[in-house]
Amino acid sequence: EPEVTQTPSHQVTQMGQEVILRCVPISNHLYFYWYRQILGQKVEFLVSFYNNEISEKSEIFDDQFSVERPDGSNFTLKIRSTKLEDSAMYFCASTNLAGGANEQFFGPGTRLTVL
Amino acid sequence: GNSVTQMEGPVTLSEEAFLTINCTYTATGYPSLFWYVQYPGEGLQLLLKATKADDKGSNKGFEATYRKETTSFHLEKGSVQVSDSAVYFCALSSRSNTGNQFYFGTGTSLTVIP
Numbered sequence: 302e303p304e305v306t307q308t309p310s311h312q313v314t315q316m317g318q319e320v321i322l323r324c325v326p327i328s329n330h331l332y333f334y335w336y337r338q339i340l341g342q343k344v345e346f347l348v349s350f351y352n353n354e355i356s357e358k359s360e361i362f363d364d365q366f367s368v369e370r371p372d373g374s375n376f377t378l379k380i381r382s383t384k385l386e387d388s389a390m391y392f393c394a395s396t397n398l399a400g401g402a403n404e405q406f407f408g409p410g411t412r413l414t415v416l
Numbered sequence: 417g418n419s420v421t422q423m424e425g426p427v428t429l430s431e432e433a434f435l436t437i438n439c440t441y442t443a444t445g446y447p448s449l450f451w452y453v454q455y456p457g458e459g460l461q462l463l464l465k466a467t468k469a470d471d472k473g474s475n476k477g478f479e480a481t482y483r484k485e486t487t488s489f490h491l492e493k494g495s496v497q498v499s500d501s502a503v504y505f506c507a508l509s510s511r512s513n514t515g516n517q518f519y520f521g522t523g524t525s526l527t528v529i530p
Contacts, residue, residue, distance in 0.1 A: 305459060336518070343420075344505060344520035357517055392460065394518075402448045402467040402509070405518060407460035 303327045305408035307393050313414045314383055322378045322411045324393030333376045334394040334405060335368065337361070344392065350376065383415045418443045422506045422521025429496055429528050437491040437524045439480075439506035447508040448516075449473075449482050449489040454503045454523070463491075463504070496528045 306325045314320050326333050335347040348358040350368055367379045376395075380387055390412050394405040423438040441449065448467040452460040464473030469484035478493045489506060506521040 307459075334517075336520070338520075338523075341522070343522045344507075344518075346517045346519070349517060394460075396516075402465075403516065404450065404462040404465060405516075406462075407452070409457065409459040 305393055305395055305406050307408035307411050309411060311412045316385055316415055317382050320380050320383055322391050324376045324408055325374055326376055326395030327406055330395035330397045332396045335378045336392045337389040339389045385415050388413055388415045418508060418510055418519045420506050420508055420519050420521040423524055426525040426527060431498055431528055431530050432495045435493040435496045437504055439489045439521060441487050441508050443508055447510055450507045451480055451491050452505040452507060460505060498528045498530055501526055501528050
């Protein structure tokens with residue numbers, strides 16, 4: 302069964318460093334998402350991506366964040382200069398249909414630890 | 417705005433016990449409601465969903481009914497098994513033509529002991 306994959310499973314970085322989190326969505330999906338969950342808090346929406354551009358983003362997704370689909374299979378989240386408060390689990394998701402009734406398929410997450 | 421409030425855990429039950437995990441929501445418009453489950457080391461998997469008021473979603477013995485009058489979508493199972501141990505997330509989806517954004521609760525960790 303096709304699934305969303307994410308790498309690495311755990312990333313440790315120093316404050317101020319750039320990190321790139323990688324995701325491979327399900328191959329025929331068209332809509333891509335990043336969410337994050339700070340420990341003990343809600344899973345929060347960061348950004349959605351469709352047709353090679355951002356379609357929605359939250360207040361969390363500031364200028365330090367960017368997304369890219371560089372090669373038609375990977376979908377990446379870059380944090381330019383990490384802060385301590387960026388420590389969280391980051392989930393990638395994809396779906397092949399827009400509309401509120403459709404499920405999103407999630408990857409296992411990348412745990413980012415900023416020291 | 418849209419938000420989900422979910423019963424806090426962790427929840428520990430004995431095998432064959434009855435499970436309820438409460439979930440309430442606030443939403444603009446007419447959202448769809450979902451329960452996702454996350455087993456250790458895996459991604460969030462859809463457990464069940466309901467797309468309109470009074471719909472009941474069900475899967476693997478779990479059920480939840482979309483109650484508009486109480487803005488709730490409580491998850492229930494009559495007899496839990498050890499294999500049900502996981503984290504359960506309630507979520508709603510706003511309708512959009514550009515790809516729906518999900519709003520999640522904090523997740524409820526369930527441990528079922530033999």
